[in-house]
Each structure stands twice: as C-alpha cells, then as structure tokens.
Amino acid sequence: MKFIISGKNIEVSDNLKVAIKDKLGKLERYFTSDTEVIVTLSVEKERQKIEVTIPVRGKIIRSEQVSNDMYVSIDLVEEVIERQLRKYKEKIIDRHQGGGSNFRQEFIEKETEPLDEVKIIRTKHFDMKPMYPEDACVQMELLGHSFYVFCNAETEQVNVVYKRKGGTYGLIEPEF
Numbered sequence: 001m002k003f004i005i006s007g008k009n010i011e012v013s014d015n016l017k018v019a020i021k022d023k024l025g026k027l028e029r030y031f032t033s034d035t036e037v038i039v040t041l042s043v044e045k046e047r048q049k050i051e052v053t054i055p056v057r058g059k060i061i062r063s064e065q066v067s068n069d070m071y072v073s074i075d076l077v078e079e080v081i082e083r084q085l086r087k088y089k090e091k092i093i094d095r096h097q098g099g100g101s102n103f104r105q106e107f108i109e110k111e112t113e114p115l116d117e118v119k120i121i122r123t124k125h126f127d128m129k130p131m132y133p134e135d136a137c138v139q140m141e142l143l144g145h146s147f148y149v150f151c152n153a154e155t156e157q158v159n160v161v162y163k164r165k166g167g168t169y170g171l172i173e174p175e176f
Contacts, residue, residue, distance in 0.1 A: 001028055001035050008042035010070075016041065019071055023078045024052065030085050031056075041070060050077050061085070128158070136161045137169050 003021055005012055020039055027037070031054070038053040048070040054061040061084060065076040130153035131139070140148035140161055147162040152173070160172040 001025070001031055001033065001037050003037050003039060005039045005041070008040065010041050010043045012041055016070060016074075019074055020050075023074050024081075026078060027054075027081060027085075030082075043070075048073050050074055052077050052081060054081070130156065133159065133161055133171050 001024075003017075003024070005017055005020060024037055024039070036055060038055075040051045040053075042049045042051075046068050047066050048068060049064065049066045050070065050073040051064045052062065061081060063077045063080040063084070065073045065080065067073045067076065128149070128151040130151045132153050133150075136148050136150040136159070139150070140146075140163070147160055149158065149160050151157070152159040155173070157174055159174075162170045162172070164170050
C-alpha cells in the first residue's frame with residue numbers, strides 16, 4: 001500500500017509515520033500493493049484527529065477518529081476500517097466481480113465469521129407538520145438534538161437538518 005500522510009496544525013513526526021504505517025499496514029492483507037491510503041492528521045485544542053481515505057474503484061472507504069491522543073486515534077481508525085471491510089465484504093464482492101479491483105483475491109475468497117446483525121431496538125412515530133428549514137433548526141435546538149427530520153414546506157419532501165461543527169447547520173434533501 002502507498003501511504004500519503006499529511007498534517008493540519010501538526011508536524012507529522014517520523015514516530016507518527018511509523019505508527020501509522022505499522023497499524024494501517026495490517027490492512028495490506030485486504031488490498032493490493034498499489035492501493036493508496038490517504039491519511040490526514042489534525043489537532044484542534046485537545047482533539048487529536050486522524051482521517052483515513054482509501055479510494056477503491058470510484059468508491060471510498062473512509063474513517064475519521066478523534067481522541068486526546070493521536071496514537072489512540074490511529075488504533076481506533078484501523079479497527080473501524082477493518083470492521084467495515086469485514087461487514088461489507090459481500091457488497092464489495094458484488095460490486096467488484098469484474099476483476100481489476102483493489103482488493104486481494106485471498107480477502108474476497110476467504111470465508112469470514114458472521115458479524116452481529118444490525119438490530120433496531122426502538123421505532124419512533126411522530127407527526128411531520130410542514131415547516132421551513134430555519135424553523136426545523138430552531139425546533140432541533142429546542143429539543144437538544146443534533147439532527148431533526150421534518151417535512152419541508154417549500155418542497156413537500158422529507159428533509160433533515162443537522163448541527164455541524166463550528167455551530168453552523170446543514171440540510172439534507174433527497175435527490176431523485
């Protein structure tokens with residue numbers, strides 16, 4: 001694998017580079033040697049963040065982890081990516097059957113242990129009165145939530161507003 005390592009508000013030391021290559025190097029058993037792994041490290045106050053992006057045939061495998069220690073963040077991101085790969089192996093195989101994929105053949109052919117199924121443990125029902133996105137943001141704040149599902153009065157479609165880092169808001173609209 002080819003590592004592209006950069007830093008924002010942090011100097012990427014040789015020790016960090018070695019830790020990244022050692023930890024994320026474990027993923028080599030899944031990918032071919034020409035697969036690029038884009039790693040971005042950043043520091044904001046006490047937050048030590050690592051973002052890992054692995055482009056694979058027009059799709060991406062991505063994880064972002066934050067902790068108060070960069071080495072802990074590196075450990076967490078490797079675990080998350082490995083879990084993602086095992087969990088979505090069947091989807092990966094379906095998408096890449098044409099060959100020429102970035103995945104090692106051994107990974108695709110190897111039997112894996114079944115992972116825990118996703119279990120929905122609670123279902124909520126609620127009325128969706130049409131409202132404007134700005135009103136939905138106010139309602140979200142009043143409820144103390146980080147997102148809010150609503151019927152957009154302008155488009156009459158179900159939308160989601162969410163709180164972004166930095167105190168701004170985002171709007172998710174369906175695209176048909």
